[in-house]
Amino acid sequence: MKFLHTADIHLGAKNIKLSLDKQSQIRAEQNALISRLFDKAEEDYDAVLICGDLFHNKSVPAGISSNFFRAVEEFGRPVLYIKGNHDEKFDFKNLPSNFVILDEDNPFVSFGDTVIYGQVSPETIYKSYDKTKTNILMLHGDIQNRTSGDFIDVHQYVDKFDFKYVALGHVHSYSEFKLNKSVMVYSGSLFSNGFDESGDKGFVEIDTDELKFTFHPFATRRYMICSCDITDILSYKDMLNKIKAELSKNACKESDLIRIILTGYYTEESNKYINAMKTELSNYFYLEIVDQSKLKIDFDKIKEDTLSFKAEFLLLVEQNESGAFKEKICQLGIEALRGDDISI
Numbered sequence: 001m002k003f004l005h006t007a008d009i010h011l012g013a014k015n016i017k018l019s020l021d022k023q024s025q026i027r028a029e030q031n032a033l034i035s036r037l038f039d040k041a042e043e044d045y046d047a048v049l050i051c052g053d054l055f056h057n058k059s060v061p062a063g064i065s066s067n068f069f070r071a072v073e074e075f076g077r078p079v080l081y082i083k084g085n086h087d088e089k090f091d092f093k094n095l096p097s098n099f100v101i102l103d104e105d106n107p108f109v110s111f112g113d114t115v116i117y118g119q120v121s122p123e124t125i126y127k128s129y130d131k132t133k134t135n136i137l138m139l140h141g142d143i144q145n146r147t148s149g150d151f152i153d154v155h156q157y158v159d160k161f162d163f164k165y166v167a168l169g170h171v172h173s174y175s176e177f178k179l180n181k182s183v184m185v186y187s188g189s190l191f192s193n194g195f196d197e198s199g200d201k202g203f204v205e206i207d208t209d210e211l212k213f214t215f216h217p218f219a220t221r222r223y224m225i226c227s228c229d230i231t232d233i234l235s236y237k238d239m240l241n242k243i244k245a246e247l248s249k250n251a252c253k254e255s256d257l258i259r260i261i262l263t264g265y266y267t268e269e270s271n272k273y274i275n276a277m278k279t280e281l282s283n284y285f286y287l288e289i290v291d292q293s294k295l296k297i298d299f300d301k302i303k304e305d306t307l308s309f310k311a312e313f314l315l316l317v318e319q320n321e322s323g324a325f326k327e328k329i330c331q332l333g334i335e336a337l338r339g340d341d342i343s344i
C-alpha cells in the first residue's frame, strides 16, 4: 500500500511582509495546491496522513477550510489526521465522512495488513497492537528537544512496539531519524510561509510493500536565502553580478521569494546601492536585501589624504566616536558625501 504523509500545512497563515495583492495571489495558489495534492493522492495513494497543524489557528477564513474539506470529500479515500499545537482548538464540525480524526476514542485505522495509529497513549496502543501487522504511528511534536513544551518521548513508543514508520509533524523542514527498528520522518511543511522555512517543500510517500519512503518536492513557490560576500568588490556592477551569480548557484527561480544577505567588508570606496540592486532584481516574485556587511576603513591611509571632505569627516569621527555607533556614522556620512539616498 502507498500512503501520502504531510504535516504543518498551516492553512490561513499569512506573510505580512508581502503586499495585499501578493498575499491574495499566494492564498489562491495554496488553495490550488491543496486540490493538486488530492488529485495526486487520487492517482497514487490509498490514504493521506496529516500529522497536525493543518490550520494555522482556531479560526481561519471559511473559504480556506471549505476548499480544503471539499478536496477531501472529492478524494473519497481516508484522510487521517491528528491534532497539532496550532489547530488543537479548531472547531472540526460538518466533516466529510472520510476525514478521520485519530485520538484516544478512535486510535487507529486498518488497511489490510497495515495499521495506522494516531497520537495516543502506549496503553491504548497495547490494547489492539498486533506485531504481525505493518504498524505505522502518527505524532506531532518535538522528538529531540526535551526542554520544549511540545516534546514527545518517542522511546515510549518505539521501545515497546515495532513501528515500521513514524510519521511526524511539527518541524517544518524534512528530516529523518532511526531509532531501534523504526524510521521516523518529519515531512516538513507542504509549502512555506516565511524565510524561517526556506528550500524545497513537499510530502513523503510511504510504500509499505517495499518498506520504502521518499520525499517529493511539491510546492512551486519557495523561500530561498542566499548569502553574498561583498568583500573587495568596489563597483556597483560587480556587486550586482556577484549577487546574480549567487542566485543562479542556488538555482533560484523568478517565482521564488528571496532574501539576499550581504556579508563581508566594504570600504568607503565601495558602491553599494541597495535600492538600485532591488530594482534591478525586481523580476523575482519577492526579493529583499539584508545588509550585514561591515564598513572597514583604513584610517592610516586616510590620514595621508587630508585634503578631502571625506578624509576630514572620517578622521573627525574617529577621534570622537567608537564602536557600532562610529561605524554607522562613517557609513551614513560616506553615503551622504557621495550623494546617495540615505536611510536612517
Ligand SMILES: [Mn+2]
Residues within 6 Å of the ligand: 008, 053, 084, 086, 170, 171
Ligand atoms: Mn507547525
